[in-house]
């Protein structure tokens with residue numbers, strides 16, 4: 097709570113200070129109703145570019161545009177009170193130059209009200225992260241498996257096995273040095289996640305990166321059982337809402353076909369009842 101009694105939202109410095117403390121709880125949201133549901137329980141709500149695959153049926157995140165992120169960001173903003181809202185910079189909106197990244201990050205912040213952006217990449221993005229930080233744009237970095245590079249990796253493979261671990265360590269170190277306030281570590285082996293978490297000064301947020309991380313993130317639709325096109329090993333299903341929705345829709349269809357719906361309680365009387373309730 098603030099001095100005025102209003103609930104104060106988490107800030108990037110609050111998140112940074114959670115290094116080594118109680119694990120950070122993070123989920124994605126793309127709409128107002130899901131944002132309202134997750135806000136009470138989360139420290140960070142990410143408007144991820146996974147929205148392209150989860151809500152728009154794209155086969156990768158590469159087709160997601162800045163306008164899509166702005167529209168979903170605005171919807172999520174309306175549902176959040178206390179969590180830190182972070183919005184992904186989509187593929188093609190930041191890689192060209194620090195100036196391009198700033199222009200698009202500033203649009204995201206101004207038009208959605210997010211307090212930070214996330215971008216993918218390690219050493220190569222360090223200069224951009226420094227440039228953004230110096231101009232009022234807090235950055236959450238994302239290293240390991242970076243889905244926007246799916247074509248370079250040749251699939252959504254585990255990153256940082258064997259000798260490749262050094263590359264991911266350098267990436268995590270470089271983005272931390274550049275001023276990222278937290279680092280998403282995706283799909284890396286546990287010993288590497290442990291080492292990076294011990295080495296860098298800001299919280300690591302794991303997705304397929306073990307309990308060693310300072311926090312965890314999942315795609316809400318994955319953990320709720322609403323997205324079933326594929327299911328990575330790192331996803332734990334906390335509900336099967338997709339199955340429940342299927343059963344509900346089947347029951348509705350049967351009721352309509354059998355003329356059981358609408359029933360008497362769903363009908364409007366010809367005249368207003370005493371008290372004026374319709």
Ligand code: KIV
Nearest residue numbers: 124144145146280313
């Ligand atoms: O786009 C996304 O949802 C993400 C998280 C899974 C980390 O980047």
